[in-house]
Amino acid sequence: MTRLCRTFQTAPAAIPNDNSAKFLVSGLTSKGFQAPDWLVPDIEDGTAPSMKDEAVDNIIEHIPDHADDFAGDILPRVEWAYDDANARERGIEQVTRLAEAVGEELDGFVFPKVGRLDDVRDAAGVIADAERDAGLPEGTLEMAIILETAPGRSDLREICQYATDSRLSGLVFGPVDYTAELGGRTLDGERPRWDGLLEALSNETSAADIVAIGGPFDQLFHERAGVTYYNAEGYADQVAYEATIGIDGSWSLHPKQTEQANRIHMPTVEEMERDLHKIESFNEAKREGTGAVVVDGQMVDEATYKNFANTVKTVRAIDETHPAQTEAYYDDDLLARARDVELIFG
Amino acid sequence: MTRLCRTFQTAPAAIPNDNSAKFLVSGLTSKGFQAPDWLVPDIEDGTAPSMKDEAVDNIIEHIPDHADDFAGDILPRVEWAYDDANARERGIEQVTRLAEAVGEELDGFVFPKVGRLDDVRDAAGVIADAERDAGLPEGTLEMAIILETAPGRSDLREICQYATDSRLSGLVFGPVDYTAELGGRTLDGERPRWDGLLEALSNETSAADIVAIGGPFDQLFHERAGVTYYNAEGYADQVAYEATIGIDGSWSLHPKQTEQANRIHMPTVEEMERDLHKIESFNEAKREGTGAVVVDGQMVDEATYKNFANTVKTVRAIDETHPAQTEAYYDDDLLARARDVELIFG
Amino acid sequence: MTRLCRTFQTAPAAIPNDNSAKFLVSGLTSKGFQAPDWLVPDIEDGTAPSMKDEAVDNIIEHIPDHADDFAGDILPRVEWAYDDANARERGIEQVTRLAEAVGEELDGFVFPKVGRLDDVRDAAGVIADAERDAGLPEGTLEMAIILETAPGRSDLREICQYATDSRLSGLVFGPVDYTAELGGRTLDGERPRWDGLLEALSNETSAADIVAIGGPFDQLFHERAGVTYYNAEGYADQVAYEATIGIDGSWSLHPKQTEQANRIHMPTVEEMERDLHKIESFNEAKREGTGAVVVDGQMVDEATYKNFANTVKTVRAIDETHPAQTEAYYDDDLLARARDVELIFG
Incomplete structure (x- = not known):
């Protein structure tokens, strides 16, 4: 990013x-x-x-x-x-x-x-x-x-x-x-x-x-x-x-x-939910040791993971400088997930 | 081509x-x-x-x-x-x-x-x-x-x-x-x-x-x-x-x-008829020794001839690998002309 | 130009x-x-x-x-x-x-x-x-x-x-x-x-x-x-x-x-009137010694002046080679202004 x-x-x-x-x-x-x-x-x-x-x-x-x-x-x-x-x-x-x-x-x-x-x-x-x-x-x-x-x-x-x-x-x-x-x-x-x-x-x-x-x-x-x-x-x-x-x-x-x-230019709620879901599912599959990770019918590899991670990193960057904006735009749960999720790649 | x-x-x-x-x-x-x-x-x-x-x-x-x-x-x-x-x-x-x-x-x-x-x-x-x-x-x-x-x-x-x-x-x-x-x-x-x-x-x-x-x-x-x-x-x-x-x-x-x-991506019947006609007319005029060749009001020189020849060469390339396609797409006479015509340039 | x-x-x-x-x-x-x-x-x-x-x-x-x-x-x-x-x-x-x-x-x-x-x-x-x-x-x-x-x-x-x-x-x-x-x-x-x-x-x-x-x-x-x-x-x-x-x-x-x-491709009468007005106003303000020149709410500096001057120079170039065109296209007064105006920059 x-x-x-x-x-x-x-x-x-x-x-x-x-x-x-x-x-x-x-x-x-x-x-x-x-x-x-x-x-x-x-x-x-x-x-x-x-x-x-x-x-x-x-x-x-x-x-x-x-x-x-x-x-x-x-x-x-x-x-x-x-x-x-x-x-x-x-x-x-x-x-x-x-x-x-x-x-x-x-x-x-x-x-x-x-x-x-x-x-x-x-x-x-x-x-x-x-x-x-x-x-x-x-x-x-x-x-x-x-x-x-x-x-x-x-x-x-x-x-x-x-x-x-x-x-x-x-x-x-x-x-x-x-x-x-x-x-x-x-x-x-x-x-x-x-x-x-x-x-x-x-x-x-x-x-x-x-x-x-x-x-x-x-x-x-x-x-x-x-x-x-x-x-x-x-x-x-x-x-x-x-x-x-x-x-x-x-x-x-x-x-x-x-x-x-x-x-x-802020990730939409829809983009956030989609990309957080992919990242969280990938992270969980990795913990379980699966080799390939398929989420909602789409394979996730390092390159696609980085695209999802970009969404989260953009939100975190906004959140650091303008918390009033992220707090007004996303509900508490979604924002907490963006703040907390581990980014394995990216 | x-x-x-x-x-x-x-x-x-x-x-x-x-x-x-x-x-x-x-x-x-x-x-x-x-x-x-x-x-x-x-x-x-x-x-x-x-x-x-x-x-x-x-x-x-x-x-x-x-x-x-x-x-x-x-x-x-x-x-x-x-x-x-x-x-x-x-x-x-x-x-x-x-x-x-x-x-x-x-x-x-x-x-x-x-x-x-x-x-x-x-x-x-x-x-x-x-x-x-x-x-x-x-x-x-x-x-x-x-x-x-x-x-x-x-x-x-x-x-x-x-x-x-x-x-x-x-x-x-x-x-x-x-x-x-x-x-x-x-x-x-x-x-x-x-x-x-x-x-x-x-x-x-x-x-x-x-x-x-x-x-x-x-x-x-x-x-x-x-x-x-x-x-x-x-x-x-x-x-x-x-x-x-x-x-x-x-x-x-x-x-x-x-x-x-x-x-x-296959030349249309219309393109084939147009370009074969130009090539055949040009070839005939050349045999008769005419210097300049004008076909249907358009001058044909080496460069334009090559464009017409490209159509024929594309059809021939398809015909070599997929004769079932050329035979289904063009009538016998048109295909025979494409197979037989002499390409002076190109 | x-x-x-x-x-x-x-x-x-x-x-x-x-x-x-x-x-x-x-x-x-x-x-x-x-x-x-x-x-x-x-x-x-x-x-x-x-x-x-x-x-x-x-x-x-x-x-x-x-x-x-x-x-x-x-x-x-x-x-x-x-x-x-x-x-x-x-x-x-x-x-x-x-x-x-x-x-x-x-x-x-x-x-x-x-x-x-x-x-x-x-x-x-x-x-x-x-x-x-x-x-x-x-x-x-x-x-x-x-x-x-x-x-x-x-x-x-x-x-x-x-x-x-x-x-x-x-x-x-x-x-x-x-x-x-x-x-x-x-x-x-x-x-x-x-x-x-x-x-x-x-x-x-x-x-x-x-x-x-x-x-x-x-x-x-x-x-x-x-x-x-x-x-x-x-x-x-x-x-x-x-x-x-x-x-x-x-x-x-x-x-x-x-x-x-x-x-x-000839400057329109509207373009001519607009650009001549800017140039003339700028020239007058310069003569009066004003530093900054604002014409009709737009600041005019050397760079923008050159754009206005281009319109005049184009008309002059046409006027030199084809006076019948400029005389037919612009009224006498406008054309005279284009011929006479001093171009400080450009």
Whole structure:
């Protein structure tokens, strides 16, 4: 099982408001199913160019107050672009300041608009430098990247293979910039879903054992006959599709999206009951010394056992960071079984 | 034209039954359209862990009795997994025993769950060793692999290029294990079709001139108002889709599926009439010395001629191994023309 | 912005008609929206084998008369095939004759059925030799290739990367030969759309900053109740899909198709108004010294500015070669703004 990231929630780190850290603090103090696995304070596209410095200040000011109570991981998104040296310089400064001031509270950084493998190496080098300058142990800070450029997509396989011996731990799809870079025009208002890219993203991140995250869904609200309402169907459909093709987590722009994606990327009660039953039956048969184990007509071997174990390990990972979520989602008996069952393989 | 494999029929080599070789023998003695091009006695997922040895015994016992009468190729599927050393050890033993005992009756082996190119090379090495130990001429035994892991898919292009100077002669899609490895969840009961993978599989096997086979279709039966019936529509739709994108053959789990796939992957009467007419007209024009040949408004050159010739060569390959099928499918005149026509190119 | 090629119109360079250069001359003298960005006099599949020499003669005879008045680029398609040495020899002779006789009037050559990167290099070498022999400055003649073989698709990424330091400036999809090479059968009359290939084509050409062109649409006419009519819907749907995924231009087989594709690949009035407004507002804010620029609630930075600038640059490129098209399509005021606006970035 790769790292837990059902939800990748971006929050602008500074907004034009009396309380410019409003969304940042709201993300840091989220509760229950609104608490994301990864909170991404956004200094890039979510923050106005004039507020970039204030965004860094906000993170430095507010993270220390809330990091202990925030159960998930925190990875700010800094500025970067393979084809814009100014953006890269600002990103270097942002990473350096943040690592120095609050590096111990952070889990890593998110780099947008990376290009070919060399550019990804450069971005990793920026973190390594900042980590060293800040006196943090090597490898403390992870890196996730947004897959949203033509050269980045072209080097997808090599970039994922690079994860094996680097701090790269996740890839996130960025469909808006990607479509613009390819020159795609939304003539009828619809962007392509880029199925080929998503398949390759799921495959290469699986081969590298790192996390794959889908793109943002920005049609947050619908309107009908004068009433505006949250577009729960549209977002849930996208998240369910992502789960179907093995994308591990989903991008969230809003606490309601986080609520939904946290649930959809959680093993269902049905999946839990099925997989726990297989594991428990296998364990019992093993204790009785049987060679082959057949459960409900299906043979269970080490490989299939590991798939069942993945379900349990995912639930345990959620349970450790967000017990309020597991306790609300599963009944006591099922959760106790997941906590207690012995995992022989996996 | 690559090798003939319209149908890749797996048969568990040992089942929990008084007659544990029932399915194996039934495959070996199949007749007419139920006779597959490739019969794959399955020692891997189709056979219970406790029956693996018996599966090998069954193959050794029954193949010699039936191999002469079985017109197609026989390639047992052994155990293997790029991420499981125990499975690989069992696979080595299975290949070694089978090559030694019945190597002369076999056409090769099928390796499941291969990983990157290095792992495919290792599998090929296992066959080479067993071949040599059994005193068989080098290259007698071919290899097909199941494409069902993330690293295998990642290395698809390199694996197919490796076929040029190796015994690798076919790739077969394994959607169930593939989806599980990528972490895909069947939330609404439907697995993705993995269109991107299938396109790449068709392309790379074509570039390498080896065989591409689609994945199994396991919704064998439907039930309606108390009556259970064979799902002929569902399977035929999948096979037709595979034919449309240039996948050469289909996986069969049942004699009825073999009947259907053998027919769908056979040139239709319409295709035969069209292509024979083009070839015959071209041949006649050549004899008359005309430079350019236009048939029914279409120019025919060496490249297009070869496409028409492929149809004839496929029919001839089927006709050689399964004359009962060609004689039942085409009328006498059409078949005689396919047998007799001169192929100037191709 | 890559080179302008909204329309890639092929015209058989010789047809069995009293006036065998009819289609060639008609393409060269096309007016208004029927004038393609690239005219491709076709010596390959569009011309009968017996008329290849006459096709070359026609180009040599008619190009000089019309090249000055034809605003677009002219790139003849010669014979070539990675797997047919005879076709390659004829192609070499055709390129050599044409470069010698009318090389100064040509913009390059189109090579069909290229294979792996080595074959593409060979084709480029043929142009280089002919260019030198004809005494033309190095690099005068560009090269476009048809992507229509399995090895060509397999090497797509490497072929596009090769464009960086070569005369390769465009890739064009050839679905009919591609489907045949993969062994795809049109059982229900429909060819696959090859979405995975098209996605990869759009991505790799964007990464290499070269032009991507879609495949031909040959269902030119429909018939209903005895009346045959131009299939405007079918072609426009295909062209719009191509624009959506970032394919830069479309293949045209007919002046009516050229009319449609020229329009669809032109920025719409809506796109022009939106992007000009963003650019003008940004420029004004910059003059006033504001740091961050927000236009209509969207932040504009160098990267997004470049996307808006691309729209203007495309219109300017069309305006330079086909002012009759821009003047007919946009009102005077909008066109004047596009001509006059300062582009700070891009």
